[in-house]
Amino acid sequence: MRARGFAGKVAVVTGAGSGIGRALAMELAHAEARVAISDVNADGLAETQRQLTAVGAEVLSDSLDVADRDAFLDYADRVAEHFGSVNQIYNNAGIAFFGDVEITRFDEFERVMNIDFWGVVNGTKAFLPHLIASGDGHVVNVSSAFGLFALPGQAAYNSAKFAVRGFTEALRQEMVLAKRPVKVTAVYPGGTKTSFIDSMGVAEHLGEVDLVSRYDKRAWTTSPERAAQVILRAVRRDQPRILIGPDTKILDLLVRLTGSAYQRVVPPMAARFVPPPAY
Numbered sequence: 001m002r003a004r005g006f007a008g009k010v011a012v013v014t015g016a017g018s019g020i021g022r023a024l025a026m027e028l029a030h031a032e033a034r035v036a037i038s039d040v041n042a043d044g045l046a047e048t049q050r051q052l053t054a055v056g057a058e059v060l061s062d063s064l065d066v067a068d069r070d071a072f073l074d075y076a077d078r079v080a081e082h083f084g085s086v087n088q089i090y091n092n093a094g095i096a097f098f099g100d101v102e103i104t105r106f107d108e109f110e111r112v113m114n115i116d117f118w119g120v121v122n123g124t125k126a127f128l129p130h131l132i133a134s135g136d137g138h139v140v141n142v143s144s145a146f147g148l149f150a151l152p153g154q155a156a157y158n159s160a161k162f163a164v165r166g167f168t169e170a171l172r173q174e175m176v177l178a179k180r181p182v183k184v185t186a187v188y189p190g191g192t193k194t195s196f197i198d199s200m201g202v203a204e205h206l207g208e209v210d211l212v213s214r215y216d217k218r219a220w221t222t223s224p225e226r227a228a229q230v231i232l233r234a235v236r237r238d239q240p241r242i243l244i245g246p247d248t249k250i251l252d253l254l255v256r257l258t259g260s261a262y263q264r265v266v267p268p269m270a271a272r273f274v275p276p277p278a279y
């Protein structure tokens, strides 16, 4: 079933060269939206463009690093000029990272924040004037189940994704108070079958650690296509937040039921993901 309510809208998707971003772009195209896609991965982006063109979508494709604020500001103006207006931005691009606070260098921490948090802020602020001008705007920011609860080894990623949550929830309330024609939705995916974990960064201090094989892929229950469908339904319904996958829903419940006590329950469960300390 195709999403309704998107025909003719201009939608911007970052990190569209893979996974959830590609699935979002395809789902938007099937719903007859016009799409602007971007990524740092040229090959992945070209493949998304090919798939979009094959289904007859109107598409604008650009190389964009979401951490590059000036480039993002220029890009927003170019997209608006190209299509005449912009209705929706899906701030989706992100990276995974593993490393305990003790051994993660400042620059490694900053890289995660620059992409996973500042990338979202850059995209939101660059496009907000255009979304307001459209008279029918929507900001969709992708956080994570790890934006709802914290795990050992995930301090950098947790920080970025918790920050996306706070930023997005505040923005939604501001738009309502200021009577701006812009809706705001925060997205919390759980384990989704993409290349996300395969391309995960690891604190250099840990050396050559095969973390990827330690992750139990059975927990990756949601397909990117399903995630995209759930996100578009939430956008159409103007939901403030959307939890994707049974794992996210269970973990959200655990945190809300136990308060801070989840921090005693989670570490033993997470232990199998944590490599033997090399420090």
Ligand SMILES: NC(=O)c1ccc[n+]([C@@H]2O[C@H](COP(=O)([O-])OP(=O)(O)OC[C@H]3O[C@@H](n4cnc5c(N)ncnc54)[C@H](O)[C@@H]3O)[C@@H](O)[C@H]2O)c1
Residues within 6 Å of the ligand: 014, 015, 016, 017, 018, 019, 020, 021, 038, 039, 040, 041, 044, 064, 065, 066, 067, 092, 093, 094, 095, 096, 115, 142, 143, 144, 145, 146, 188, 189, 190, 191, 192, 193, 194, 195, 196, 197, 199
């Ligand atoms: N897959 C999961 O299990 C999962 C779970 C929770 C949250 N998420 C979030 O979903 C979003 C999409 O992830 P995915 O699962 O599709 O992963 P993915 O790795 O398949 O796709 C992410 C895309 O972002 C791009 N990207 C990385 N750095 C970038 C940058 N600086 N500028 C522009 N593009 C950049 C990558 O090239 C890639 O194409 C991310 O924000 C991620 O944190 C994913």
